[in-house]
Amino acid sequence: AQSVTQPDIHITVSEGASLELRCNYSYGATPYLFWYVQSPGQGLQLLLKYFSGDTLVQGIKGFEAEFKRSQSSFNLRKPSVHWSDAAEYFCAVGANQAGTALIFGKGTTLSVSS
Amino acid sequence: EAGVVQSPRYKIIEKKQPVAFWCNPISGHNTLYWYRQNLGQGPELLIRYENEEAVDDSQLPKDRFSAERLKGVDSTLKIQPAELGDSAVYLCASSFTGLAGGADTQYFGPGTRLTVL
Numbered sequence: 700a701q702s703v704t705q706p707d708i709h710i711t712v713s714e715g716a717s718l719e720l721r722c723n724y725s726y727g728a729t730p731y732l733f734w735y736v737q738s739p740g741q742g743l744q745l746l747l748k749y750f751s752g753d754t755l756v757q758g759i760k761g762f763e764a765e766f767k768r769s770q771s772s773f774n775l776r777k778p779s780v781h782w783s784d785a786a787e788y789f790c791a792v793g794a795n796q797a798g799t800a801l802i803f804g805k806g807t808t809l810s811v812s813s
Numbered sequence: 814e815a816g817v818v819q820s821p822r823y824k825i826i827e828k829k830q831p832v833a834f835w836c837n838p839i840s841g842h843n844t845l846y847w848y849r850q851n852l853g854q855g856p857e858l859l860i861r862y863e864n865e866e867a868v869d870d871s872q873l874p875k876d877r878f879s880a881e882r883l884k885g886v887d888s889t890l891k892i893q894p895a896e897l898g899d900s901a902v903y904l905c906a907s908s909f910t911g912l913a914g915g916a917d918t919q920y921f922g923p924g925t926r927l928t929v930l
């Protein structure tokens with residue numbers, strides 16, 4: 700079955716510290732992977748995506764993610780967290796087919812302490 | 814460029830009442846999605862349109878939910894009658910699906926938060 704697992708429900712990081720949010724997927728075909736961020740009362744904003752090529756992808760707001768096929772993972776990282784990064788983060792997987800619905804993980808809530 | 818527009822942003826109704834949500838996708842996007850996001854969960858697809866055709870509605874509870882996308886642009890999602898368990902955020906997303914195929918990027922609206930009392 701196709702699924703996305705985000706093992707950490709809630710993470711607290713000190714401002715200025717590094718961040719890594721974990722994402723593991725189970726998908727029968729070549730996965731296309733996404734990270735979205737959702738602030739309270741807001742919709743989902745795309746942070747970055749992996750379709751093919753370089754397995755380290757850069758996104759907006761200083762985020763990056765690395766696709767590791769052998770580990771079925773697509774972890775999100777940021778070297779220095781800002782207070783404004785506090786939000787909920789969703790990993791999602793889709794197929795190499797236009798118009799395919801995304802399968803989302805349950806999300807990780809990030810809190811940033813001063 | 815305007816993003817995906819949804820209205821209303823919030824809706825509170827009593828159970829058994831009808832409710833409707835509206836979505837206007839990004840200009841030029843031919844594929845439109847309705848997702849439902851329950852509290853503490855990721856979004857789950859309800860229905861997907863390519864132009865005006867519903868191509869995936871397998872997860873839509875058809876006994877009470879209906880959707881339409883007349884003219885292949887904006888879309889309306891309706892619930893009648895609403896149940897307590899329908900309380901959730903309803904998200905609309907759009908993407909451009911080209912003839913060449915391949916994955917496309919979905920852009921989401923702000924959502925409609927529905928509370929059923």
